[in-house]
Amino acid sequence: MSETLAIYGGKPAVDVSKVVNWPPINDIDEKMVLEALHQPSQARGPQNLAFEKEFAEWNGNKYALFTNSGTAALHMCLVGCGIGAGDHVLVTAYSWSSSATCILHHDAIPIFVDIDPETFLMDPDKIEAAITPRTKAIIVVQLHGLCNDMDKINAIAKKHNLKVIEDACQAHGATYKGRKAGTLGDCAAFSFNQNKCLCCGEGGMFVTDNEEIYNGAAKLWSFGETARPEQSRDYHAYALGWMYRNNEITAAYGRAQLTKYDYYFKTLRENGEYLLKNLVGTPNLLLPYAPEYAEHNWYNFNLRIDFDNMGITDPAEQVKFRNAVAAALQDEGIKASVWQRFILPEMTVFAAKNAYGMGYPWAIPGADEGVDYSLEKFPNALKYSRKHISLVQTLRAPNGLDIAEQVRQGIVKVFSNLDKIDPDRIQKILEDRRNSKK
Numbered sequence: 192m193s194e195t196l197a198i199y200g201g202k203p204a205v206d207v208s209k210v211v212n213w214p215p216i217n218d219i220d221e222k223m224v225l226e227a228l229h230q231p232s233q234a235r236g237p238q239n240l241a242f243e244k245e246f247a248e249w250n251g252n253k254y255a256l257f258t259n260s261g262t263a264a265l266h267m268c269l270v271g272c273g274i275g276a277g278d279h280v281l282v283t284a285y286s287w288s289s290s291a292t293c294i295l296h297h298d299a300i301p302i303f304v305d306i307d308p309e310t311f312l313m314d315p316d317k318i319e320a321a322i323t324p325r326t327k328a329i330i331v332v333q334l335h336g337l338c339n340d341m342d343k344i345n346a347i348a349k350k351h352n353l354k355v356i357e358d359a360c361q362a363h364g365a366t367y368k369g370r371k372a373g374t375l376g377d378c379a380a381f382s383f384n385q386n387k388c389l390c391c392g393e394g395g396m397f398v399t400d401n402e403e404i405y406n407g408a409a410k411l412w413s414f415g416e417t418a419r420p421e422q423s424r425d426y427h428a429y430a431l432g433w434m435y436r437n438n439e440i441t442a443a444y445g446r447a448q449l450t451k452y453d454y455y456f457k458t459l460r461e462n463g464e465y466l467l468k469n470l471v472g473t474p475n476l477l478l479p480y481a482p483e484y485a486e487h488n489w490y491n492f493n494l495r496i497d498f499d500n501m502g503i504t505d506p507a508e509q510v511k512f513r514n515a516v517a518a519a520l521q522d523e524g525i526k527a528s529v530w531q532r533f534i535l536p537e538m539t540v541f542a543a544k545n546a547y548g549m550g551y552p553w554a555i556p557g558a559d560e561g562v563d564y565s566l567e568k569f570p571n572a573l574k575y576s577r578k579h580i581s582l583v584q585t586l587r588a589p590n591g592l593d594i595a596e597q598v599r600q601g602i603v604k605v606f607s608n609l610d611k612i613d614p615d616r617i618q619k620i621l622e623d624r625r626n627s628k629k
């Protein structure tokens with residue numbers, strides 16, 4: 192293997208012609224999707240009902256509703272749990288935007304909690320200090336496919352009479368003490384967008400075991416009605432509703448992928464564990480946290496650059512250097528990306544405290560009391576957002592240990608040559624490439 196980095200013209204570590212694109216499609220997908228296409232109707236029908244039943248059985252939930260996104264399912268969780276205008280909802284400071292915009296969707300106020308620097312998840316020891324008299328729920332994001340310490344969080348929630356909503360959008364099949372993500376709180380949301388371990392283009396699933404939460408969520412999901420479309424409807428909007436349903440072709444695709452999910456999960460587990468074990472000792476590389484209590488699904492395998500050891504302290508310099516390392520990894524043939532560049536309290540919709548205009552929902556009388564989004568409160572999230580790089584699809588089935596080994600070689604190659612990473616030079620290379628495509 193050439194030691195010249197691929198971004199400077201060396202041979203890439205990964206033979207990308209051998210890497211299979213995500214998700215793998217075979218005759219099962221083709222047959223099931225075609226069947227749905229030839230049904231008399233492609234609006235919600237038997238495929239949706241079957242997908243909900245099969246997913247609920249697979250995951251161990253009593254109720255499930257198929258949605259057009261994970262974000263829709265998150266909004267349904269809020270409504271099912273009875274969250275309303277001016278309520279406060281705790282959520283991690285580092286996640287996808289809709290882990291927290293779903294709170295705004297129902298006129299409630301997000302209260303951010305800093306992350307633990309090792310798990311990258313909401314720090315459970317900082318939850319109680321963030322609870323206000325208006326707090327009604329905690330959104331627990333099972334980020335990167337790693338479950339939070341749910342016993343600890345559920346105990347705090349019970350003490351303060353809070354609902355626990357799982358954002359399990361990245362956590363299909365991940366477990367906590369043997370129990371699956373999506374069964375660990377009052378209700379949960381999954382995403383099936385293109386990048387997820389279980390995907391069907393776009394889509395999501397709302398799950399719960401609680402009938403009251405299910406009925407509340409279902410109302411929001413379909414025009415504020417109390418009946419499902421397959422039931423006898425009176426077409427009356429009993430509450431403000433959206434149209435969060437999905438269609439038959441997408442449901443059939445999701446069902447087909449679900450039949451293969453146990454194999455996908457096993458493969459991803461093997462590849463992730465292989466990297467975790469065989470990257471130990473790579474210079475200036477911090478590996479992801481894998482606690483005894485949880486089985487990671489390795490949705491995102493996270494690399495962190497050890498800036499403390501390297502003596503790079505300036506935040507802007509860290510970001511520039513990290514982006515150059517991510518570009519170098521990509522040129523080695525590894526699908527590496529920077530997952531979230533901003534922490535949630537930095538995002539304008541929250542920082543400006545104005546989602547709907549005129550300062551709403553923060554302008555609801557009393558709702559903004561004790562709400563402080565000052566960035567100094569989230570040092571761990573800020574630090575993490577500057578130094579992490581995510582590996583996603585290359586580790587997915589059917590890509591096996593042979594590809595994982597090539598990925599390992601690419602990571603070792605880049606991290607052993609960090610002294611050769613010249614952010615300005617790499618930025619220029621990327622710019623020249625972009626310009627040559629114009």
Ligand SMILES: Cc1ncc(COP(=O)(O)O)c(C=O)c1O
Nearest residue numbers: 260261262287289290360382384
């Ligand atoms: C943690 C998390 N929450 C929520 C979502 C939203 O899912 P969707 O894109 O299906 O709306 C995503 C994915 O984008 C996610 O990663």
